[in-house]
Amino acid sequence: MVKTITDPARKIKVFREADVVVIGGGPGGVGSAIAAARSGAKTILIERYGHLGGMATGGLVNIIPNLSDIYGKQHVFGLNQELLDRLDRRGGTSYPAGKDRGTADKKVVDYYQDANLGWFYLRKDLKGQPRVLYSAVVDPEILKDEFNDMVLEAGAELLLHSWGTRAITEGNAVKGVIFESKSGTQAVLGKVIIDSTGDGDIFVSAGAEFDNECDNKRRTAWLALVWWVTNVNLKKYDDFKASQPDKFKELMQELVKLDGYPGFFKGILKNMPNTVWYHCMQPQSERTDATDVEQLTRIDIRARKRALITFEFMKKNIPGFGDSFIMLSAPQLGTQGGRRIIGEYILTENDMESDEVFEDTIVTLANNDYGEISLKHPTLCVPYRCLVPRKIDGLLIGCRAFSSNDMINETFNIIPHCIAYGQAAGTAAALAVKSGVQPRNVDYKALTDNLRQQGVNIPEATGKKALPATRSKPKDFYYQKYRGPGKE
Ligand SMILES: Cc1cc2nc3c(=O)[nH]c(=O)nc-3n(C[C@H](O)[C@H](O)[C@H](O)COP(=O)(O)OP(=O)(O)OC[C@H]3O[C@@H](n4cnc5c(N)ncnc54)[C@H](O)[C@@H]3O)c2cc1C
Numbered sequence: 001m002v003k004t005i006t007d008p009a010r011k012i013k014v015f016r017e018a019d020v021v022v023i024g025g026g027p028g029g030v031g032s033a034i035a036a037a038r039s040g041a042k043t044i045l046i047e048r049y050g051h052l053g054g055m056a057t058g059g060l061v062n063i064i065p066n067l068s069d070i071y072g073k074q075h076v077f078g079l080n081q082e083l084l085d086r087l088d089r090r091g092g093t094s095y096p097a098g099k100d101r102g103t104a105d106k107k108v109v110d111y112y113q114d115a116n117l118g119w120f121y122l123r124k125d126l127k128g129q130p131r132v133l134y135s136a137v138v139d140p141e142i143l144k145d146e147f148n149d150m151v152l153e154a155g156a157e158l159l160l161h162s163w164g165t166r167a168i169t170e171g172n173a174v175k176g177v178i179f180e181s182k183s184g185t186q187a188v189l190g191k192v193i194i195d196s197t198g199d200g201d202i203f204v205s206a207g208a209e210f211d212n213e214c215d216n217k218r219r220t221a222w223l224a225l226v227w228w229v230t231n232v233n234l235k236k237y238d239d240f241k242a243s244q245p246d247k248f249k250e251l252m253q254e255l256v257k258l259d260g261y262p263g264f265f266k267g268i269l270k271n272m273p274n275t276v277w278y279h280c281m282q283p284q285s286e287r288t289d290a291t292d293v294e295q296l297t298r299i300d301i302r303a304r305k306r307a308l309i310t311f312e313f314m315k316k317n318i319p320g321f322g323d324s325f326i327m328l329s330a331p332q333l334g335t336q337g338g339r340r341i342i343g344e345y346i347l348t349e350n351d352m353e354s355d356e357v358f359e360d361t362i363v364t365l366a367n368n369d370y371g372e373i374s375l376k377h378p379t380l381c382v383p384y385r386c387l388v389p390r391k392i393d394g395l396l397i398g399c400r401a402f403s404s405n406d407m408i409n410e411t412f413n414i415i416p417h418c419i420a421y422g423q424a425a426g427t428a429a430a431l432a433v434k435s436g437v438q439p440r441n442v443d444y445k446a447l448t449d450n451l452r453q454q455g456v457n458i459p460e461a462t463g464k465k466a467l468p469a470t471r472s473k474p475k476d477f478y479y480q481k482y483r484g485p486g487k488e
Helices: 027-038 078-089 106-114 140-154 201-205 234-243 245-257 293-317 349-354 371-376 406-411 415-435 444-453
Strands: 013-023 043-046 122-124 130-132 136-138 157-159 163-170 173-181 184-195 224-230 276-281 325-329 361-366 379-383 395-397
Touching: 013 027, 013 157, 013 173, 013 415, 027 043, 027 078, 027 140, 027 184, 027 415, 043 184, 078 136, 078 140, 078 415, 106 122, 106 130, 136 140, 140 157, 163 184, 163 201, 184 201, 184 415, 201 395, 224 293, 234 245, 245 293, 276 293, 293 325, 349 379, 349 406, 361 415, 361 444, 379 415, 395 415, 415 444
Parallel strands: 013 043, 013 184, 043 157, 184 395
Antiparallel strands: 122 130, 163 173, 173 184, 224 276, 224 325, 361 379
């Protein structure tokens, strides 16, 4: 039996009372806070680390993919596009020029293949020809600063170094959160609480239903550490690889035997030449639970060891790496799966093939990862109900923990998606406060109209009957089979 102690009841200082309280400042949380504050709600954003951006900055996961479909048509706009425009003005992003989106031009395709970034930039058409997507890489340091600016300009209050620990509840309604910081234990009260912790730290303590099943084969089941190596002479490296392929292969096999990690992306940020990015995924046998602190500790220690094994091996044995050094390792372990809320609607692969535009659609996403299915159904609409927990009031989800089965979550939980979910959650929270209703009762038309005014791409609803929320087991899908060239 697990040994327990009793936490004595005590008075806790209320640090702030707000309309909307957002916990977690990753892509979802930033989207939530900006949208809520811009919509006129008194908003506070609470983040455990000293910077915003979550995985997109602290995790060094700096690629914003799938803004367009394979035909080059852009679907994701709104805050995502605004962010890229702002970063562009500061030299903080690179992406294919408009004319190159959807192209099969060999020169452009080869550029992304050679950088090993095919998974983010290329998808095959029906003839098997790779085409270029609209995806962007971003400078994580500029992104941190830009996120701070955007949140503060919107008028939200920002509280860093503060760890949200649990929901304050009354019956089935969430009324605030307790957070821990160097200033001790304090509370923030709010009319709507948005859980943007990625892992659902707050909704779990509110007693919301959730799912955390995830097939071990899925990307979202993998924990990872990213690190960057710079001062690499990539020409020397390429020459060696091309002129001595057998020797190169032999050395990479040796590295794997030593528990090193052979694959990297060639960094294509214009302001950081000669830099390579390692997204070191833990081996399948090591795949674990992103909410188990002992496992997180074990994986982090091992991943950092692997980074050093890899770096030292490359420096010693691989031409081009002789003068290199580790520029940065991600301060935060890469986690992407975790808990998913059971919402009023659970998005599954059925929705991908139905082409339904829900009455409460909050964003249209490009559907690029499923070969023929994607080519026939290049978009997926996400309904607001995926952000609304069943039974629990006063709470919305604005992050990768949206209501979905593990297959849909694997594909549609990346940075641009989470920014969009946040934008919708923040807008809906402000509307709920303004009209004095629970988030689940927000007027869908008012929400979609409002999001359209913010530049979000939402087509007219098709008027079809909404499918019932299902918990169907994901089909063992075409995912692996149809993946584009190159993979993460
Ligand atoms: C190795 C790896 C590679 C990936 N590659 C890409 C890629 O190239 N492109 C892409 O688009 N996506 C990629 N992803 C996925 C993507 O990073 C995430 O899906 C996305 O960042 C999710 O955003 P989020 O806001 O939901 O969660 P997160 O980015 O996880 O942000 C959650 C935020 O909440 C904070 N937080 C958590 N708990 C608490 C708490 N209790 N109190 C206060 N704050 C808290 C965290 O510090 C963090 O800032 C990758 C993920 C990994 C792990």
